[in-house]
Amino acid sequence: MNYENIISTSQNAITTITINRPSKLNALNKATIEELHDAFKTANNDASVKVIIITGVGEKAFVAGADISEFANFNVENGGKLAAKGQELLFDFVQNLSTPVIAAVNGFALGGGLELAMAAHFRIASDNAKMGLPEVSLGVIPGYGGTQRLPQLIGKGRAMEMIMTAGMIDANTAKDYGLVNHVVSQEELIPLAEKIASKIMRNSSVAISKAITAVNANYVDGINGYKTEIEQFGNCFGTEDFKEGTTAFLEKRKAEFPGK
Template identity: 60%
Template sequence: MDFQNLLIQNKGRIQYIVINRESKLNALNKATLAELHIALTDAFKSDSVGGIIITGAGTKAFVAGADIAEFDGQDANGGRQIAREGQSTVFDVIANGNKPVIAAVNGFALGGGLELAMACHIRVASDNAKMGLPEVTLGLIPGYGGTQRLTQLVGRGKALEMIMTADMITAADAFTIGLVNHVVFQDDLLPKVEEILNKILSRAPLALASAIKAVNDAAKDGVNGFETEIEEFARCFDTEDFKEGVSAFLQKRKAEFKGK
């Protein structure tokens, strides 16, 4: 498919999904969210894609937020649809995906942009990155999972402070509070993300999917994450990758996983 708002680039088993609206600071409008849903769904289904890197075009912004112009004139029903559709078709798809997704955060990650990064499994920021949830300055709150994921990542007190003040924080501060995994110089951002993802991709793909599911279930109400862990642990025993991993360990050689 030819995308109007995304660039899709494959580098070995890594697929880059680049939000390509540089003149709009890569803001997430309805059309971009629809394209993201298609691109992500295709990537998760593709046998040739092992993991995904999401980033924004240019050096100024990862994603500077949602396209606020599309909110104008909406009532409560419209707002509910915007939030529910965005969460179910993009943000939850990333978080619950069966392959690792890393956000390469360069420049501004604000509002929906920070929510997009938080939906990813790992976040790496350049040292010029600025992050925040400014929705209360518009009379709104985060609607793409921001209140929930920020709380899970940094704790209730810090999440409330960031949301209620609407202040931006630096990449260094984001690292200190656990919002991002690493901070690197701008020129080192994509190499660092590729380094992390290539290391992950040397591991057993089905085990990676099980790990994502088990960790996600730790934060779900009414779900016993320990039971999920037990079941996913057991499921791994029926895979060819498990047999290969044990065999390679005993033979003191590098395992060659096939995702089976």
């Protein structure tokens, strides 16, 4: 598929998806969300891809929010459909991918941008990054999972303050809050993401996908995360990766996981 709003490249088992709307500070519109869905789905279905990195083009913004012009005239019904469709196509979709997703946050990550970063499995940031959920300043609330994921990541009190004040935090504050794992210079951001990706790729992709399922289960109403962990742990014993991993350990050699 030829994309107009994003760039997707694959090298060394890593797919890097770059949102490419610099004139709009990489703001998310309907077309971009649909293209992102396709790019994530394509990468996740490619057995050769072991890690996905999501970032924004340029130095100013990861994603500076949603494209407000698209929904400024929406009514109640349209607003609800907008949130539901966006969560289904992109935000929940990314969170539940079996392939690890690293958000490399460069510059502004506001509104839908921060929500996209939070949907990734974890985040790193450049030292010029600014993050926030400013929706209440527009008379609306975060609609792409922000009211749920932000408290899960940084705690209810801090999330309430960020949402209610519509304020931004800098990268180091985000690290202190546990919102991002690492803060580096702009030049070091993608190399760090790739370095972490290379560490991930040394391990069983099958086991990692089952770990993602187990961790995510803790945040789903009505699901017993411990039971999911037990099930996924047991399922690992039927994989070729388990046989290779344990055999390699006993033979004191490096495992060569087949990814099955």
